[in-house]
Amino acid sequence: MQFRRGVVAMSTALIIVLLSSLWLGAAMSRPANEVFPGARWESKTPQDVGMSQEALEAFSRYVGGRGCVVRHGYMVYTWGDAAQRGDVASAVKPWYAHFLFKALEEGKIASIDEPVAAYEPRLMTLNPALGYKDRQMTWRHLATQTACYGVAEKPGTAFDYNDWQMALFFDTLFLKVYGATLATVDEEVLHSMLTDRLECQDEPTFLAFGDDERAGRLAISPRDFARFGLLYLHEGRWRDEQLLSRAYAKLAVTDPLPNSIPRTAGQEAEMIPGQRSIGSRAIPDNQSDHLGSYSWLWWTNGVDRQGKRHWPDAPLDTFGAVGHWGIRALYVIPGLDLIVSWNNTQVRGPQMENEALRLLTEAVVDADPMQGQIVVDGRHRQWLKRKGGGPVFICGPGDPEGFLYRGKLNPDGTRDGDQMALIRKLNALGGNCIYLMAVRSHGGDGDSTQNPFVDHDPAKGLNQKVLDQWETWFTVMDRNNIVIFFFFYDDNACIWDTGDQVGEQEAGFIRALVDRFEHHRNLIWCVAEEYSERFSPQRVRNIAGIIRSADDYNHVIAVHKHSGLRFDEFANDPNIDQFAIQYNVGSAQQLHEGMVQAWRIARGRYNLNMSEAADFGTGAVLRQKLWACAMGGAYVMVLGMNIADTPKSDLEDCGRLVRFMEATNFNEMAPHDELALGDTQYVLARPGHSYILYTAQADGKVGVRGMKAGVYELRWFDCATGRSVIQPQVKVAGGNVLWTKPAGVGNELALYVRRCEPAAE
Numbered sequence: 001m002q003f004r005r006g007v008v009a010m011s012t013a014l015i016i017v018l019l020s021s022l023w024l025g026a027a028m029s030r031p032a033n034e035v036f037p038g039a040r041w042e043s044k045t046p047q048d049v050g051m052s053q054e055a056l057e058a059f060s061r062y063v064g065g066r067g068c069v070v071r072h073g074y075m076v077y078t079w080g081d082a083a084q085r086g087d088v089a090s091a092v093k094p095w096y097a098h099f100l101f102k103a104l105e106e107g108k109i110a111s112i113d114e115p116v117a118a119y120e121p122r123l124m125t126l127n128p129a130l131g132y133k134d135r136q137m138t139w140r141h142l143a144t145q146t147a148c149y150g151v152a153e154k155p156g157t158a159f160d161y162n163d164w165q166m167a168l169f170f171d172t173l174f175l176k177v178y179g180a181t182l183a184t185v186d187e188e189v190l191h192s193m194l195t196d197r198l199e200c201q202d203e204p205t206f207l208a209f210g211d212d213e214r215a216g217r218l219a220i221s222p223r224d225f226a227r228f229g230l231l232y233l234h235e236g237r238w239r240d241e242q243l244l245s246r247a248y249a250k251l252a253v254t255d256p257l258p259n260s261i262p263r264t265a266g267q268e269a270e271m272i273p274g275q276r277s278i279g280s281r282a283i284p285d286n287q288s289d290h291l292g293s294y295s296w297l298w299w300t301n302g303v304d305r306q307g308k309r310h311w312p313d314a315p316l317d318t319f320g321a322v323g324h325w326g327i328r329a330l331y332v333i334p335g336l337d338l339i340v341s342w343n344n345t346q347v348r349g350p351q352m353e354n355e356a357l358r359l360l361t362e363a364v365v366d367a368d369p370m371q372g373q374i375v376v377d378g379r380h381r382q383w384l385k386r387k388g389g390g391p392v393f394i395c396g397p398g399d400p401e402g403f404l405y406r407g408k409l410n411p412d413g414t415r416d417g418d419q420m421a422l423i424r425k426l427n428a429l430g431g432n433c434i435y436l437m438a439v440r441s442h443g444g445d446g447d448s449t450q451n452p453f454v455d456h457d458p459a460k461g462l463n464q465k466v467l468d469q470w471e472t473w474f475t476v477m478d479r480n481n482i483v484i485f486f487f488f489y490d491d492n493a494c495i496w497d498t499g500d501q502v503g504e505q506e507a508g509f510i511r512a513l514v515d516r517f518e519h520h521r522n523l524i525w526c527v528a529e530e531y532s533e534r535f536s537p538q539r540v541r542n543i544a545g546i547i548r549s550a551d552d553y554n555h556v557i558a559v560h561k562h563s564g565l566r567f568d569e570f571a572n573d574p575n576i577d578q579f580a581i582q583y584n585v586g587s588a589q590q591l592h593e594g595m596v597q598a599w600r601i602a603r604g605r606y607n608l609n610m611s612e613a614a615d616f617g618t619g620a621v622l623r624q625k626l627w628a629c630a631m632g633g634a635y636v637m638v639l640g641m642n643i644a645d646t647p648k649s650d651l652e653d654c655g656r657l658v659r660f661m662e663a664t665n666f667n668e669m670a671p672h673d674e675l676a677l678g679d680t681q682y683v684l685a686r687p688g689h690s691y692i693l694y695t696a697q698a699d700g701k702v703g704v705r706g707m708k709a710g711v712y713e714l715r716w717f718d719c720a721t722g723r724s725v726i727q728p729q730v731k732v733a734g735g736n737v738l739w740t741k742p743a744g745v746g747n748e749l750a751l752y753v754r755r756c757e758p759a760a761e
Contacts, residue, residue, distance in 0.1 A: 035073025044074035055363035067342030089323030092218035093297035152267040163279035170216035182211035313358035335378030383667035391667035396431025398637035430655015433483040444490030491530035588628035595632025608634035631682035677703035709734035
């Protein structure tokens with residue numbers, strides 16, 4: 001390496017604008033690895049996509065009825081008649097939310113919080129004894145079943161799963177906002193705006209029983225319903241076209257109602273004379289609680305008031321459209337790239353849904369991460385998490401890259417070095433990563449002995465005693481949650497000169513290392529440092545594919561580039577998860593601006609590791625650069641931080657940043673510096689919900705723009721000392737808000753702001 005050869009309270013509508021500005025950018029091109037159906041589905045066998053035929057058969061026997069399974073965009077399994085069109089009952093409701101968000105995008109309605117009475121004036125005269133409460137009903141209330149239509153509570157104060165209000169929603173949205181009639185709603189809205197674009201095969205209709213019987217009920221085949229699931233798996237995108245903005249598509253399936261919203265008491269209230277229902281005839285209608293799992297008419301895998309997971313045996317990112325308590329349904333599991341759609345089954349209720357989903361996920365037999373392993377966050381690919389746990393933040397040494405070869409060389413190839421002492425120092429003081437190379441010879445920055453082969457000769461194969469010594473170090477690192485950032489090749493290192501291809505000898509070398517160390521939970525593979533010095537992009541992609549196929553636990557795979565902020569050549573590769581960035585600029589502000597730019601370029605397709613920046617400095621200069629990178633949306637590893645000579649305080653600063661970030665929901669956030677107010681320099685945010693603010697110099701007050709009214713918890717953090725001050729139950733009226741830092745917190749600070757509950761009416 002030497003110098004590493006490098007060159008130097010907000011409305012939902014506003015939330016969507018801000019998220020879109022970061023996530024969308026130019027129109028996305030279709031990644032080469034993604035598959036969408038055309039006029040017909042392309043089929044693969046279960047084995048082709050890493051699934052078990054026998055397990056799928058057991059799953060379909062349990063479920064009954066008819067349906068289909070889609071993985072990686074291919075139709076892989078069907079049972080019954082998956083082409084038969086039929087009513088899906090309440091599973092239609094997410095389609096209403098889809099067209100509501102589309103109406104917002106097209107300006108047909110002004111806001112998600114616009115009163116529905118603007119389109120249905122009869123709401124203005126209802127329930128005078130209850131203060132004309134229905135005048136307050138908004139589109140948000142209808143699309144979250146908190147409109148309280150036909151029951152006594154005010155809109156937004158209770159959950160009421162109610163088919164009378166769903167009929168009101170359908171009639172107001174499709175007949176008044178879109179201006180269709182029941183005779184034309186399919187042609188003018190459903191088909192032209194959605195199902196024709198998805199190339200549905202079996203003529204879906206919103207008139208499952210005709211226009212005079214529960215209009216608004218969707219009749220659709222399982223295989224066509226799976227197309228709608230694929231649209232939302234790809235976050236609103238169909239091939240090269242964004243049919244619904246990514247921000248709306250993500251919001252729809254990731255924003256469940258909080259458990260603080262109660263279920264309605266079910267006391268009857270007045271409805272519009274002649275009000276129809278799309279299903280239930282009960283008055284008042286009160287079919288279900290939201291269970292902490294109801295998001296814009298989709299069901300999610302949330303947690304109820306008793307702490308019970310909705311589908312405890314399904315992946316956490318599962319979401320679904322469910323009708324008749326599971327008899328008719330669509331489920332999407334993004335982390336497994338898996339969709340199932342069924343109808344007329346014997347499934348009844350969440351317990352049977354959970355068992356069906358358990359059987360389905362057990363049919364996936366390809367790589368499965370270990371509990372606690374560092375993995376890509378399925379809902380937020382720009383961040384990492386632990387399987388079964390919370391988010392992971394990485395901050396620490398980006399050296400010594402010769403870690404494995406420190407010390408005197410012994411006759412058997414092992415080393416008599418200070419590796420264990422470095423691990424102990426790092427663990428005691430902070431920081432949670434080590435940057436190391438397997439091959440530093442053959443053109444790399446090491447001498448001819450710095451490789452793991454017998455007598456340092458690739459022709460003689462791997463030296464098992466060397467690997468055993470590595471295993472000793474890795475085991476201690478893994479137990480202490482220190483990330484093993486494992487490079488196969490140093491910059492310019494190349495043993496086998498095979499062009500774009502990977503020969504069998506090299507493939508065997510890669511597989512052997514993967515098989516030897518894949519059992520570690522705190523492990524990230526990196527193909528090569530400054531890959532372009534010796535390898536073509538195709539060669540790198542091929543190596544990453546070999547790593548992925550050999551790895552039984554699906555670890556994160558990274559690639560390091562020579563310089564720059566673009567990762568276009570690997571952005572859509574399914575085997576590459578992380579961009580290890582080299583960006584040699586001088587100041588914290590420049591690093592931050594570069595990371596924000598890289599974040600916008602990434603568009604959520606991979607995560608960022610600011611793994612190499614020259615002259616990072618020490619003390620306050622280093623600490624401010626760490627926070628600048630983190631607040632720009634990147635993990636950070638420090639070039640020159642070799643542990644042995646690193647000041648104690650610098651390692652402690654790394655540890656403080658890790659501990660702070662992992663105590664937040666940063667994995668749900670994006671850079672939002674436009675929200676900074678007062679002395680605030682940088683902002684990470686999930687606008688309307690939570691924020692992280694940072695400043696290197698708080699002379700006055702720090703704050704954030706456009707907050708949503710509510711009650712918040714504030715956690716102040718002194719970046720230099722690690723001291724925290726918590727201010728619970730802080731009321732915010734909304735709008736632009738400034739706070740004065742409390743006593744005991746220094747001028748370089750971070751502030752975590754989390755919304756606990758909405759403001760009282």
